[in-house]
Amino acid sequence: MKRKSFREAECPVARSLDAIGDWWSLLIVRDAFDGIKRFSEFQQNLGIAKGMLTTRLRDLVEAGVLNLAPASDGSAYREYVLTDKGRNLFLVIVALRQWGEDHLYREDEKHSVLVDADERNPVSRLTVYSADGRQLAWDETRIVAANGAQ
Amino acid sequence: MKRKSFREAECPVARSLDAIGDWWSLLIVRDAFDGIKRFSEFQQNLGIAKGMLTTRLRDLVEAGVLNLAPASDGSAYREYVLTDKGRNLFLVIVALRQWGEDHLYREDEKHSVLVDADERNPVSRLTVYSADGRQLAWDETRIVAANGAQ
DNA sequence: GAATCTAGTTCTATTTTAGAACCAGAATCA
DNA sequence: TGATTCTGGTTCTAAAATAGAACTAGATTC
Numbered sequence: 064m065k066r067k068s069f070r071e072a073e074c075p076v077a078r079s080l081d082a083i084g085d086w087w088s089l090l091i092v093r094d095a096f097d098g099i100k101r102f103s104e105f106q107q108n109l110g111i112a113k114g115m116l117t118t119r120l121r122d123l124v125e126a127g128v129l130n131l132a133p134a135s136d137g138s139a140y141r142e143y144v145l146t147d148k149g150r151n152l153f154l155v156i157v158a159l160r161q162w163g164e165d166h167l168y169r170e171d172e173k174h175s176v177l178v179d180a181d182e183r184n185p186v187s188r189l190t191v192y193s194a195d196g197r198q199l200a201w202d203e204t205r206i207v208a209a210n211g212a213q
Numbered sequence: 214m215k216r217k218s219f220r221e222a223e224c225p226v227a228r229s230l231d232a233i234g235d236w237w238s239l240l241i242v243r244d245a246f247d248g249i250k251r252f253s254e255f256q257q258n259l260g261i262a263k264g265m266l267t268t269r270l271r272d273l274v275e276a277g278v279l280n281l282a283p284a285s286d287g288s289a290y291r292e293y294v295l296t297d298k299g300r301n302l303f304l305v306i307v308a309l310r311q312w313g314e315d316h317l318y319r320e321d322e323k324h325s326v327l328v329d330a331d332e333r334n335p336v337s338r339l340t341v342y343s344a345d346g347r348q349l350a351w352d353e354t355r356i357v358a359a360n361g362a363q
Numbered sequence: 364g365a366a367t368c369t370a371g372t373t374c375t376a377t378t379t380t381a382g383a384a385c386c387a388g389a390a391t392c393a
Numbered sequence: 394t395g396a397t398t399c400t401g402g403t404t405c406t407a408a409a410a411t412a413g414a415a416c417t418a419g420a421t422t423c
Contacts, residue, residue, distance in 0.1 A: 066410085079312050086380075102400070110217070113403085114404080115379090115381070139390085140390095140401075157308075158304040159230065166298050174225050176357045179349050179353060186354060189339055191304065193331075195332065201300055206247060206326070207325060214408055266370095268410095288420075
């Protein structure tokens with residue numbers, strides 16, 4: 064059967080995953096953050112099948128994450144650029160990156176690092192803060208339902 | 214063909230997605246943060262097929278995200294609890310939640326809110342900071358490759 | 364002791380994904 | 394200018410992932 068959709072889910076996490084949770088989507092977005100724009104660049108950089116890339120790019124454009132614009136090199140081709148909505152996925156990518164760095168490499172394995180453009184120092188770790196600036200651990204938070212209950 | 218694996222990718226984002234990027238995985242983790250522990254609870258809460266849930270839970274245990282422990286109610290059953298590695302996915306979930314809240318609801322639609330347990334105020338937005346405390350936008354960061362180049 | 368609940372397993376049907384082959388229009392080369 | 398190559402796809406097949414129903418053994422409750 065068709066994969067179950069979360070598009071109309073109550074939970075924002077589920078809706079996000081419905082929009083950008085299929086295989087390849089976030090890697091395409093990651094590449095877009097790294098300046099990749101053209102179909103062939105994505106294809107070669109990711110090693111993805113062309114047919115798959117075609118449908119993923121179409122889906123991401125439909126989802127409002129990417130825009131299809133005239134190529135910036137003046138050619139008759141087009142290129143894919145992040146929309147505002149797409150750029151706002153930056154934190155998702157950074158969170159995935161930090162978790163991966165922390166848990167998915169052996170001691171002796173090197174990995175790339177996200178640094179700030181000016182100082183070239185690694186960015187600091189993401190943290191959840193309360194409205195009044197306290198650091199919050201996962202068990203110091205709660206979900207309040209839409210209706211205000213719980 | 215078998216879906217392409219990113220387990221040995223250089224990029225931490227790709228490795229993360231390989232580990233927790235398949236359909237349902239992060240929703241199971243989200244439920245675990247909400248205190249869901251038992252097989253039947255996950256199954257009913259998510260509306261997932263039992264067979265799918267079985268393989269996802271097995272994968273997450275294999276990945277070190279969940280642990281299978283004796284049920285806390287004293288029965289002979291068992292329950293799934295987040296490991297340290299799993300708890301560290303909190304930021305990923307929060308980032309997905311905030312993006313979804315911002316971009317995937319109509320004006321008139323309500324959604325649940327993440328609040329701090331004490332004050333019951335919504336948590337503040339995630340932000341990327343430089344080592345010296347400046348807020349960084351996506352285009353104020355760079356990726357430095359593992360070998361130190363670029 | 365019987366009925367029900369829990370946590371699965373197994374099966375089939377459909378959808379997704381990977382990969383190769385093909386193709387038309389744009390750009391480059393000679 | 395014409396031939397060749399590059400770009401950005403489309404189409405096809407085969408294998409894997411997912412959904413859902415049916416079934417089951419052991420634990421718990423009635």
